[in-house]
Amino acid sequence: MQDILLLEDDKSLNRGITFTLQKAGYSVTSAFTLAEAESCLEESRYSLIICDITLPDGSGLDLGRRIREISDAYFIYLTALDSEIDMVNGYEAGADDYITKPFSLMVLVSKVNALMRRIGSAKEEKGVMACKDIEVNCREMKVYKDGREVALSKKELQLLVYLWENAGRIVSKENILEHIWDVDGQFVDDNTVTVNISRLKAKLGTDEISNVRGLGYIWSGKVIRR
The missing domain is CATH 1.10.10.10 (Winged helix-like DNA-binding domain superfamily/Winged helix DNA-binding domain)
Structure with missing residues (x-):
């Protein structure tokens, strides 16, 4: 089973995404702050990280840059910041994809499935x-x-x-x-x-x-x- 780290401070949205991804067959670890996410990253390796940008203790962009220094895990930003410069900043911080809120859970799962297929095909x-x-x-x-x-x-x-x-x-x-x-x-x-x-x-x-x-x-x- 492929592991996903979800960093989203909205508890209701976090639960909804976690449930949907688990139903799709993934193992999901939930975090609500940057500190919690960094603690999770110290203890485990993840195939994919889904991260909000505006968080109570800092910016998800900073986390993305730090992760790119130590990991090649896939990285998706999931955020309400939807301007062109916000998207460019997200990709420059190391994102593989950038999804703006509101969004479709079906589309999110489709994107996650596509990324995970890439992991399998690349290994072959x-x-x-x-x-x-x-x-x-x-x-x-x-x-x-x-x-x-x-x-x-x-x-x-x-x-x-x-x-x-x-x-x-x-x-x-x-x-x-x-x-x-x-x-x-x-x-x-x-x-x-x-x-x-x-x-x-x-x-x-x-x-x-x-x-x-x-x-x-x-x-x-x-x-x-x-």
């Missing part, structure tokens, strides 16, 4: 892919540049592998959303792909990813498998 990947000074160990789910490990979120890693699998070909935003997020774009903000592409380019320090206006993105470097 084998071999090593490389392009110039960047290398991806698909079995270990790790990325290296000049021999040094680069900390990528699971979404960023999946995005990189998808671009490499299609190296030299343009992939549209719609194809990326469908492949990486398992959705058709209806429930994902259009900035999701743009923000994740920007984060990936910055972390890898590469100019191999190009935006083809009106069409999508392309990885121009030669990718080899071994």
Whole structure:
């Protein structure tokens, strides 16, 4: 059973989400403050963390940044902050997804299921892919540049592998959303792909990813498998 940490200070909403996810087959640990969540993270490992941003003892953005330093767990922000800059801040803090309130529990479960499927499929990947000074160990789910490990979120890693699998070909935003997020774009903000592409380019320090206006993105470097 895959473990989820839910940080939501609204007790009624916390109970509702917990019940729904448990009914879907997940093990859920509930926390209502940052302090409680950090204590849970010290004691256990989680496949997914669902986190509010506005909390009684601080900001969920700070927790996201700290988690990205120590963990590659999937991370979803679930918040009432719905402006474009709020979403950008969420993704820059390390989120794999950003859901605004009010929201559908059915959509939340669908997103959680999609993320968990990615965990399973990523573990089944084998071999090593490389392009110039960047290398991806698909079995270990790790990325290296000049021999040094680069900390990528699971979404960023999946995005990189998808671009490499299609190296030299343009992939549209719609194809990326469908492949990486398992959705058709209806429930994902259009900035999701743009923000994740920007984060990936910055972390890898590469100019191999190009935006083809009106069409999508392309990885121009030669990718080899071994």
